Amino acid sequence: MTKTEINWWNVNVGDEAAAKIAAAIANGHISQGPITAEFETALAKFLGVPYTVCTTSGTMALSLSLLALGVGPGDEVIMPDRTWVASANAALLLGAKVRLVDVLDDGLPIMDPAKITAAITPATKVIMPVHLNGRGVEMAQVLTIANQHGLEVVEDACPSLGSKQNGKPLGTFGRFGCFSLGMAKVLGTGQGGVVACHNEADFQLLSRIRNQGLSGTSMNERHDVRGSNFKFTDIQASLGLAQLPNIKKRFIQQKKIHAIYSNYLKNLSSIQFLPVDTAGGEIPLRAEGYCKDRDRFVAEMEQRGVSVAPQSLNLSSYPFIGADKNNYPCAQRYSQTMLTLPSGPDQPLQNVEKTVEIIHSIDHLF
DSSP, X not given: OOOOOBOSBOOOOOHHHHHHHHHHHHTTOOBSSHHHHHHHHHHHHHHTOSEEEEESOHHHHHHHHHHHTTOOTTOEEEEESSSOXXXXXHHHTTTOEEEEEOBOSSSOOSBOGGGTXXXXXTTEEEEOOBOGGGOOOOHHHHHHHHHHHTOEEEEEOTTOTTXXXXXXXXXXXXXXXXXXXXXXXXXXXXSOEEEEESSHHHHHHHHHHHBTTBSSSSTTSOBOSOOOBOOXXXXXXXXXXXXXXXXXXXXXXHXXXXXHHHHHXXXXXXXXXXXXXXXXXXXXXXXXXXXXXXXXXHHHHHHTTBOOEEOOOOGGGSGGGOOOGGGOHHHHHHHTTEEEESBOTTOOHHHHHHHHHHHHHHGGGO
16 A cells, blocks of 8 residues: 555644643643633634633534523524534534535535525524635625524634635624634644634623533532533643644645645546635635545545545435435535545645646546
């Protein structure tokens, strides 16, 4: 088997992160404490919102937001068919039902706002647009529909930190916006998630749910809302604070990687590269394309030392969702064809150029 020379994802947290973690441990700042608070303040400033709340994962950020809105058994959450299963699990774990809508029919695998209204029922409580890997759902349309029907909006911006729409960060349009801090993201703390919110009441509610429903720090305080232990740690916060000052440099690198692929993967038989509106403020998280013969493409690339990552199936492909995949024809276009090419904020550009050369060399096979 050929040794992998180019990995599909490349990120390096750096020596400064290791030093900050060591300092946190040396000072006894290990579980959630002052460094987490500092990180939350820095994230809020970066996003242009008053508050952020850090939690255990992007999935839990979504669940935390839904809990704050009282979502539970009998309620419905609308989301796109084309998303990572975590979006659905965040609602299903609370006993809610997922209602799916199709994606756009123009080469963009993101929620089609024009299809939301038809999915609304009397049980609908939340619309969850998913900003997929930097691409933003048209939020003006989503908010208009939500206001017309008295629904809340929770943005799943887990894979889209840094992307903007009309100059405003994705994840800051709705009642809550959620981000992932997993290591396959542009800012990673091992695991972790973030909820962005706009007022102190929501911040306090999220903070209480995160900490067993406590309204304070004393064991004698009231547990006046349902909660659990969804807390972050100062060790993770130290890792995040070390990377945050360099995040704009990472964005620049991401856009450079995307530009190489976009410029040189045109009119090919083997793969169609998917666009990201970098000129409009979107930051590509991953370099994505779709292949009609994905399995063969993956095998040919791996034989040549390049790792590419097949992406997950649509939500309607999973039996526990309870949806008919034939109802989402646009999303089905991507379900078994999408993949990620070598990318990541620390992916050397020469790796990207080499990947392009190899794709051109095998294109005649397709």
